[in-house]
Amino acid sequence: MSAPAFDLSGRVALVTGGGRGIGAAIATRLAEAGASVVIANRTLxxxxxxxxxxxxxxxxxxxxxxxxxxxxELHDLVGSAAAGAGRLDIVVHNAGGCPWASIDELDEEKLEQALSLNLKACFWLAQAAAPIMRRQNFGRILVTSSVSARVAMAGGAHYSAAKAGVNAFIRGAAFEYARDGITVNGVEPGFIAKDRGSMSKPEVADRLGQFIPVGHYGEADDIAFAMLYLASEQAKYTTGQTIVVDGGSTLPETGYAVEKHWGLS
Incomplete structure (x- = not known):
C-alpha cells in the first residue's frame, strides 16, 4: 500500500465540535492520515x-x-489533549453556530453565544496551544469559518460578524506566530449537506442546489480534505488564509445570475 498523500503519523490533533457532521469528517480524515485525534464535543x-x-x-x-x-475551560481542554503524548500539533476549532435572530430581535445572550462559540474560543485555544507548539517548532491552528463572513443572510448578522472576526483572527494570529513554526488557516464552507434541520429536507436541498453553480450541496468531506491539507507538512508555506469551499455559491452577483445562465425556472 502506498503512503497517504498527507502523512500525519506521530501528530496529535484536537478537534472541537468533532462529534458529527463536518467535525466528525475532519477527525476521521486526520486519524486516517495517522494522527492521534482528540475529539472534543459537548455531547460526549x-x-x-x-x-x-x-x-x-x-x-x-x-x-x-x-x-x-x-x-x-479551553486552556484545560488543550492541556488534557496534550497530556497523553506530551505534544499537540494540530488544533481545529470546528465548533460553531448560533441561534438565528434578526437585529431587532437580538439580545445579549444570543450575541454573546455567537461571539463566544465562534470567535472568542479561537483566541483561548490559540493562547493555550501556542506555547506547546512553539516548543515543538511545529503547529497548525485551523478554524472552520463560513462564507457567511463575506455574504449576508437574514437573521444571521451576528453570526456573519463573528465569522468575519474569525477570518481577521486567522490573519492576525498567523502574523504573530509566523516565526514560531505555527501556521494559522481556515476553511469557509458554503452549503454543506446535513442529516438534520430544515435545510436537510430533500425539497429544500433541491431548491437551494439550483442556486449553487455546481448544482448541489457540498459534503462534510469536502471541508475535511481541505483541512487535511492545511494540517499537513505540505502546507508549511500557507498561513493567514481561508479556503472557500462552496461550490461557487459566492461567485455570482445574485441568484438571478445563476437562473439566467443555466435557464432555471
Whole structure:
C-alpha cells in the first residue's frame, strides 16, 4: 500500500465540535492520515461513538468533554489533549453556530453565544496551544469559518460578524506566530449537506442546489480534505488564509445570475 498523500503519523490533533457532521469528517480524515485525534464535543456520547468507530479501525482516537467555552475551560481542554503524548500539533476549532435572530430581535445572550462559540474560543485555544507548539517548532491552528463572513443572510448578522472576526483572527494570529513554526488557516464552507434541520429536507436541498453553480450541496468531506491539507507538512508555506469551499455559491452577483445562465425556472 502506498503512503497517504498527507502523512500525519506521530501528530496529535484536537478537534472541537468533532462529534458529527463536518467535525466528525475532519477527525476521521486526520486519524486516517495517522494522527492521534482528540475529539472534543459537548455531547460526549456522540464523540465516544465516533472514537469507538475509529478505534475499531485501528486508528487512534479518544474523547474529551467540552463543558464550556471560557478561557479556563479551553486552556484545560488543550492541556488534557496534550497530556497523553506530551505534544499537540494540530488544533481545529470546528465548533460553531448560533441561534438565528434578526437585529431587532437580538439580545445579549444570543450575541454573546455567537461571539463566544465562534470567535472568542479561537483566541483561548490559540493562547493555550501556542506555547506547546512553539516548543515543538511545529503547529497548525485551523478554524472552520463560513462564507457567511463575506455574504449576508437574514437573521444571521451576528453570526456573519463573528465569522468575519474569525477570518481577521486567522490573519492576525498567523502574523504573530509566523516565526514560531505555527501556521494559522481556515476553511469557509458554503452549503454543506446535513442529516438534520430544515435545510436537510430533500425539497429544500433541491431548491437551494439550483442556486449553487455546481448544482448541489457540498459534503462534510469536502471541508475535511481541505483541512487535511492545511494540517499537513505540505502546507508549511500557507498561513493567514481561508479556503472557500462552496461550490461557487459566492461567485455570482445574485441568484438571478445563476437562473439566467443555466435557464432555471
Amino acid at each position: 456520547d456522540v464523540a465516544e461513538a465516533l472514537a469507538a468507530d475509529l478505534t475499531a479501525r485501528n486508528l487512534s482516537a479518544r474523547t474529551a468533554p467540552l463543558p464550556g467555552l471560557g478561557r479556563a
